[in-house]
């Protein structure tokens with residue numbers, strides 16, 4: 001072997017080592033902290049009047065079905081209840097033969113509740129999903145027991161308001177007072193609350209949260225959650241992660257229903273820049289959303 005070959009070999013090893021150091025250094029650990037965490041909150045609109053805050057159906061047009069076992073009188077009373085609440089509010093109720101959101105059934109059994117009182121009916125939401133801003137009602141049930149003797153369909157309206165999430169009132173003149181009487185009326189505050197809760201369009205709202213991140217050398221670990229805190233399903237989209245302004249990772253996600261979400265744990269994402277100051281996470285969808293501000297988060301390098 002010539003001594004020149006030996007020198008070339010030595011130089012090659014040296015060059016490879018140099019390249020290795022160039023490529024992987026810095027090796028130290030870096031932490032990233034959330035720069036700003038934008039929130040979107042609508043507050044508690046229903047203000048203690050409902051079982052849970054801001055309960056609503058996905059859409060203001062709500063379908064119902066009245067069981068064929070109901071007497072004509074009960075059926076007509078219930079239809080008038082749907083009509084009158086539809087006239088007073090932005091809601092609209094329409095009959096369907098299947099796939100109904102509100103099921104009305106009837107029973108002639110007399111159920112005494114003590115003190116010479118009889119239970120006139122029962123009603124409430126039966127399927128709910130909780131989001132951060134709204135509780136979404138997917139199904140409700142009404143059971144009509146006693147035929148009403150009132151001019152107005154008070155029992156039907158009372159039970160329908162329960163299905164819409166409203167709790168009993170302590171006001172004896174209010175239709176939601178636990179003991180029914182024909183002179184009771186729907187309080188204006190109930191009508192206003194319904195219109196206010198349904199004033200938000202039925203849209204999804206994707207939100208980023210629970211973010212933590214650190215890097216070891218040029219490998220980044222990233223934890224975060226994506227959640228739909230809106231009213232309707234998100235049709236899916238993608239999450240794009242930027243190191244400074246360069247895309248370092250992106251992946252797609254499928255439909256996410258209101259109130260649902262998922263946690264992401266990403267390991268060893270290669271950072272293309274030798275120094276990275278900012279990590280940005282962004283949710284991109286084709287949907288309109290209640291708020292787009294909470295779709296983006298920026299993390300800043302914490303170490304000096």
Ligand SMILES: [Zn+2]
Pocket residue numbers: 158162168178
């Ligand atoms: Zn009641």
